[in-house]
Amino acid sequence: MTSQPSFERIETELQPESSPTPPAKADDSSRGRAFPVYLHAFTRALTKSLGVSALGLAVLLLLIPVSTAFIPGKSIFDENYTHNQMQYRFYYESLTGVILAAVIAFGAALAVVLFRFMLVKRSSDTYFAQGITRVKQFGLRLLIGVLMLAIVLFIPIMVSLMMNVSAFSGLGYANIAISGAGYMYSGFLIMGIAAFCITALICCMVGTITEAVFFSLLALGAPSIVLYGANSLMKQLLFGNSFGFSASTGTVEVGASLLDKLSGFNPVLFFYQAAKDYCAQYTRFDGFVQPPMHIPLLLAWVAASAAIAALGIWALSKRKAEIAGVSGTNRILGTASTFLLPLFGFAVVLEYGTDMGTGYSILAASLTFIVFFLITELIQKNGSRGLSRGILKLPFGLGVVLVAVVILVTGGFGYSTRIPKIDRIASVQMSYAGSPNYLDGQVGGVSTGGSYYVMSNYTFTTQSDLKTITELHQKLIDGGKGKLALDRENFTDTTVPYDIIVNYTLTNGSHLTRYYDRTKFSVLSDFLALDKTEAVEKQTRRTITGTTESQYWAAGAFRNGLVYLANSNYTNPRQVILSDSQRKELLGHIADDVEAQSLEDRYFPKDQALGIIMFTQDGGQESLKFGYRLENSIIYLTPSFKDTLKYLQDTGLYPYLENTEEIESITLQAYDPYVGMNKSKDPKSPFFLGYIADNDREFIQTKDFGANPIVSDPSKMDELAPLLKNDYYMSGGGYLACVKLKNKNLYVYKFLPAADAPAYLADAGEHQH
Template sequence: MTSTTFFRKPGGFFQSYRAALRQIRGIALLYTAILAVVLPLLMTLTVTQARSNFSYYSSEMPMEYYLSSQASSFLYSILSLFVLPLLWLFALIFTVSLFRYLHDKRSVDLFHSLPIRRETMLLSRLTAELTALVVPLLAMLIVCFAILLCFGIPMQAVQDGMLDPGLLWLRALFLIVNVFALIGLMIFFLICCGTVFDATVSTIAFCGGLPLLLALSLSYLGSALPGFCGSDLPRFVYEGMNPLIGAFSLANEPVVPWLLWWLGYGAVLLIAAVLLYRRRASEAAENAFAFPLPRVLIRFLVSACFGMCLGLLIHGIYSSFPFLLGALLGAFLSHLAIEMVYRRGVKNIWKTMPSLGVVAGLFVVFYLICATGCFGYTSRIPAVEDVKSVTFTTSFGQTHSASFFTGTPQSRNYYGMMEPIVTQKENVEQIVALHQDIIDSYHAMGPLYPMSEGSVFEVSYELKDGSKLRRRFYSAAFPEGFLQELDRISLLPEVIENTTDCFFLTQDSFDTVSFWNSKENDEYQSFTPNAEQRSALIEALQQDFLSGMPQSSQYDERWFEMTLSYQGDSSLPAFAAEDSLAASLFHFDPNASLYLDSGSYLISSQHYPNTTALLEKYGWIE
């Protein structure tokens, strides 16, 4: 048996570091060559092509600004879409090459007989790997900046879209820190496992299993726990636990907290790897596991994922089949599969049945928590006097909801669409009563709530203490008469005035009115109304909406399509008072022009009586 204690030797770190660099120098040269082609060469070709095409695509922008924007677009895209996966690939190759001695009995005895401490050997090889990955990347980025200077491209973002060197270096730093976290994860599993195969399986299962388990759990919660909103789970839970998932979603928006998180993530894993490496026996090489932690973790992830997946799949195909039974069946099959992979067969697999029982017990507990309302989560409804405002949405849609944006029609900053919202106490009471009817409907179904599906009703309370309460329910649990009551609430004057587009228009919002006759199927006829006519038209539309939300008129015997436009565009200047609900919800930029997208109005005398009468009075329709 090889000793796990070693003597210190001055300079041992640098000797091991240089030896590790020599070991991977061939792979490092290949990696550097690929980076040289992807970054300096392709960027030179991109800028050269942009310079040739400048006269065709941009006549108003100075050439150096145009070239800067093209270089910026190329570098930002190539870092996220190609350089990041390339770093992951070579990080895997370097890690396996430098630490494969841990999984060969002859090699591990040789390395552990050297007069150098284990942690020194591990850290020196890690440093060599980071050097081989980071130095070529930074060198190629510096070459890229030198090439841009040769083309006369400014190294500062004078206007939007131009290359910002500070942001580019921040993105490069994010990639480096993210790869450091991934390397820490791989080294941790290489230390814990006795073979490269087991370490690879464990790393892939962890990176894929954790986000998949979260996604499947959210999918199940959405249908099994009445009232649950999937967005309640913080984004950090998805992206902060997995370097692969987090990098793809954050590479285009790196921020300092995430840099610190990935740095700490990798450091914690490396510290754990060093501590375990001190206790790792040399005899663990070529065995399944040096430590049981990865097997327990991966076995749970795989069993839980496949069990959840099979339960949801069977329930989706045949809704009467119990989800719990399908989940337990999937957990059993996946447990056998992962144990066969780790054990290279079925020998003594029965000894792992107690751990399967733990997974099955967790499934039962999870199912019961959801089916009973999660300790009052489903039944919670705020008191009316504590509510500041209530927003509710349905999957049935709404006619002419106001959708705001600022900027220009070509470059828009969307704020979103106004959803039905109420603030008046008597209207809040009606929403709360409707919410209570749904809860009572669930209570009437028995002690265990069934899984729900169908159309959606979502309600969001903004409370006076600043907190929010959101709940989502499906039509399978709607009580009798629910949809009729929801339609009645949707027609409340407060709801219509706060959500319908015509209530945000003024006489200056449009200058042209166009009509298309459904009977004659002729060309559009356009009119230019004066200020008085525009005001009267807005007032008539508002009266029709307040008298009852107009439905589609295209099935009526005779109808017209009416389109409002401003300077030839359907994007209409809008007005929202500073104390309006729209302004308080979206926090519009006071220095930017506010617009809304206005769809066509299908006008008929049955659904738009006031508007139809006014249009006939002006002679615009007959």
């Protein structure tokens, strides 16, 4: 009973308003008794984090400062490597992804170590009986986690910064390096804290360490899995989709993937691009401008991490102590994993199984979904018990994915068929499928032997041009996504690989981009109409006459290239030396003739070429094979080049075009884009351009089986020779021709259009004529 008088005395002392000191003493006494408990808990948790922190520090020291200065031949102290152009480098650039993965793994591992106490039955009872509230338990470990992340990340970045200051301060780059280091450190720290908070939340929701690790990895990867899965379905099934595609040349990104576009919302990717941009800086001469620091994004992730931590506190406050050591207690995470992993499997099989065809790849992907679902359910149910109830979720999950498949295959609610109205279009960029001999600007491509492929875009703004573009776009849509195979009934309906980008800029400033990786020959033939648009005609004249600023591709060849004349069999090429005024006059005549040329004359000439003029920036012997090269431009002089031919006659150069060669034999191979066993998915230009070789096996496509017909009868050769074309658009089919010249080890490759081919060539069994 001694406590009662004491209680009354305290109450009596509290009554006077003028003496508030005793309650403060009581609070001080309570805090004094609690402080050792908090200190003990803090120290113990801190001690447990030292092992994983030491390991994280060792890994990051190896990845950051060691890669900065100690890789032979790539050290920042090696002037032969930096060339006095490097301003700083915190680590070797190609290690960006590895370093970010290490930061995320360290943050997650730190959280598992610090919150492990609630996942083991014995330690859970002990910690919850310490007299520290759950909120404060969480707060103590959050504080330790942030502290250890801050220290462990600071040390390697600071060491790297000091080395950079030592290496480049004499060049005046110290301030740039310091600001870059501050940004990198902030980004890494916030990314590590986000991973820590997500893992801490998961630890508060599950019952075992295994579940904590598994579900934390799943939670961190969930945005990537969902976005990758969605993008994979769109790439394979949505006709016209541009997300996640690069052109086949590898030089043009058509559209960023959903992962890239939405990386700011992804805990493992939000700082990836910034880390790539700011890990090193160089003095640039290509116009590259360092992107701005995305401070608002970092602040947003600070706020997101705080919100996730608050959810973790709430989850911990609601957590039942008895679930420690017990698996399968969180249905939300279990259900999420049951569908996320099968979705990932579905997307991977769909993306890499396209060779099977759309139908078979969807079937294979669906089977993969079912297998992944069953495996995940079996693991979560610790065997077959309970699987019968869990399997009831399978039709729902797979059904959702298959509904998405149907939506995408049928056009994505109008995505595939949408063409803006002309009055809403400010400009359009569209891929060009015509002659490469007049291209200028951003051109990418490859050329090997007689085969080549180039890619270039033109920008169109006038009303007449926009009308042409929208009509061509509609033809692309109508052509559909056909199977990459020869159409034996109608050659022009054959679908072939080809990169076509249509990028609308609308009057409201927004963009609408569509990408097509294939189309029919008939559609490519329709695309030749671009040559008669105002934009292409204007650019073609400027390219030929040398009034562009470009020093590359055709523009550079016309302006500065060597000039060669040759006959239609490319024999005895002669270099012609022209004064500036003579070159200007010649190019003016060529420009006038090209502008006056009809599409029929340019791409489907009725007459054989009288000779050629080649402009080349590559003076080596390779150019004298006359196969198309990005550095060359070749003019095939048909009778439609009236002004140019008259200029050659007036200047005495016309005799160089005379052809006196005799033909020994002609080998023919039917043009079939899929003639080989290993059908190539790489696009090739259907605009044939002639070339020469020293053997008869240099056709633009390799035929694996069967002999080619050889024509050696003089009368038949006399009939065929005038029909062979040096340049021709092959959309209507025909024959690749190898002409063996008499008394020369020289083979001339030309094209025989199907419309001109003699009837006897249709006999596939006839090989000698």
